[in-house]
Amino acid sequence: MAPFAEVEVTLVDLDPELEQLCDGFLEPLDVDDQIDGTGSAAPDAAFGVRLCYRVTYDPITDGLEHVVYYPARSDPTAAQYARVPAATRRALPVIVLSAQRPLQLRAEGALRRLVDERDAEGASAAFRALEQSVAAATAALAAHPTISATVDDVLQVGGLSQRLADTAITAEAVRFQPEDGSLSALLRTVQPALELDDAGLLGLQNHGSTTSAVLAAAEALLLATTTHHAVVLGDDFGDGLDAATSEHLAASLRAVAAQVWLSTRRPEVARAFVPAELVRLARLGGVRSHHRLSAPADKKEIAVRRLVHTQLLPALTAPVVAIVEGPHDLTTFTAADRYYGNARPPLAAVGVRVVSADNGSGGGTGQIPRVADLARALGFRVIALIDRDPDKTSATVLADIEAACDVVVRLPPKTAIEQALQTGVDAVHLRAAAGVLPAYGIPDPSLGKSDSELSSAVSPVLHKKGLQEQFLNAVVENSGALPPVIEDALATVNRVADPAYCGPSRVDLSSPDAATSAKAAQ
Structure with a gap:
C-alpha cells in the first residue's frame, strides 16, 4: 500500500478576496496558466495559487491523516505543512454534490x-x-x-x-x-x-429515491447559478436520476458553472459534454490509467468524434468492446449471448460490450478502424468480430482493422452472419426455424428446397428483411443450442477479452463442417 495519496490543483483567475486570503502563497503563471517554476517569470505575469490535499496512512495507529496545504510553502517530506485555513476553503466557489437528503435546513444542508x-x-x-x-x-x-x-x-x-x-x-x-x-x-x-x-x-423519504435525487439536483443547479465562477464537483453523478433528467442536469450545470467535474457511470451524463471534455478512467491488467481525446484539428476528425456519442457511450463503463460490422450482427450476437445453456459465461461477465460500427450512415469493415481507434484512445480493450467474405480478405482492409484493434476474430471462410446462423445446424431445425418467417409476412424460403439448397435460399431473405435475431431464436427453440459458429465466436471473444491473453492477434474460426471432415480424416 502506498504511504500517501494526494491531489493538487492550481487556481487561476482569482478574485480580489481570494488573492487577499492567499497572500503569501501566490505564484506567477506562465502563458498556459501553469505555475512558472523557472524563477524568471514575466514582470506582468498573473498569479495563481496551488492547493494540495494529502491523505496519509499510519500503520501503527491504523488511522488516516488528512491535510490541505499550500505546496509553495510546505515540505511534505519533513511533514511541514502551510495549512489552508478553513475560512479560505469556505471562500472558494466550490460546490460539492453530495448524497445527503435535499431541502435540509440544518447547518450543512444545501x-x-x-x-x-x-x-x-x-x-x-x-x-x-x-x-x-x-x-x-x-x-x-x-x-x-x-x-x-x-x-x-x-x-x-x-x-x-x-x-x-x-x-x-x-x-x-x-x-x-x-x-x-x-x-x-x-x-x-x-x-x-x-x-x-x-x-x-x-x-420526502416516502416519495422514493427519484424525488430526492431531483430535488438535490435542483439545489445544486441553483447553487451553481448563484455562485460566481462556481466549480461543481460530483461523484457517481446521475445514479439516482432517470436518463433524461441526468443528461439535462449535467448540461445545465455545464452551462452555468465555470467548471464541472463529474464522475459517472451513466452514458446520458457523458452525452452532455463534448468528446474532448471527457476523461475516461480505466484499469486493465491491474494497471490504472486515464484517457482523454484531443480536440479535433480538421473536418475529418470532427466527423470521427461524433462516433463517441453514437457508438461508444453505451459501453462507457465496460473495459472491453467487441465491434461488429452492423446492426444485424449486433442484435444477433447480443441475443445469442443471452442464452446460458452452456458453460460459457456471458460476455458481460468478462466486461465485454458489443457495439456496432454502423453509425446510421453505413457500417462494414471500413468503419471498424475508425470506431476502434477512438475506443483505444479512450482506454478500451478492442476486439473486432468480422465476417470473412472475399471483400474482407483484402490485405489492406484486414491490415487496417488489425492495426486498430487488440484482437481480430473472423468467422469461417465465406461466412457472413446469415451463414453463421445455419452452418452446422441440422436441416430439420433449419426448416423449422424458417417456418416462423410467415408470421412476419414472409413466405417460407425453405419450401421446395433440398437440404443442400437451404442456406442459399434462407440467407438472402434474412439479410434483406433483417430477421436474423428472430431466426436465431427459432433455431435455439427447436435445437436447444446455439448455432455452432455463433457459439464458437462468442466463446472466442470471451477468451481473447482477457487482458492477460497473449495468443495471436488474429483468430480465424473454422467451419464446423471442415472441422468434422478433418477429424474424420484423422
Missing part, C-alpha cells in the same frame, strides 16, 4: 446555504421564531392535564423521584424538547414533506 446567502438575518429571525414557537408548543403540551397528570403519577410512584432532588418533583419541572433542545437539533428534526398527488402530504 438549502440552508441558499437561505443564508439570500438573507442571513431573515433566516436567523425565521429560525428564532420557530424555536420560540416550538418552545411554546412543548410547554403547552407538558401543561396539558392529561400529560401533566400522567407525568405526576410517574414521578410520585414509590417515592423514587425523591432520589433525584432534595424536594419532591412534580410535572411542572418537566418539559419536552427536540433532542438536546438546541436550534441545530430542532432543525435536524424538521424534515421536508411534499404533497405531490392525491396521496396527500408525505415525508
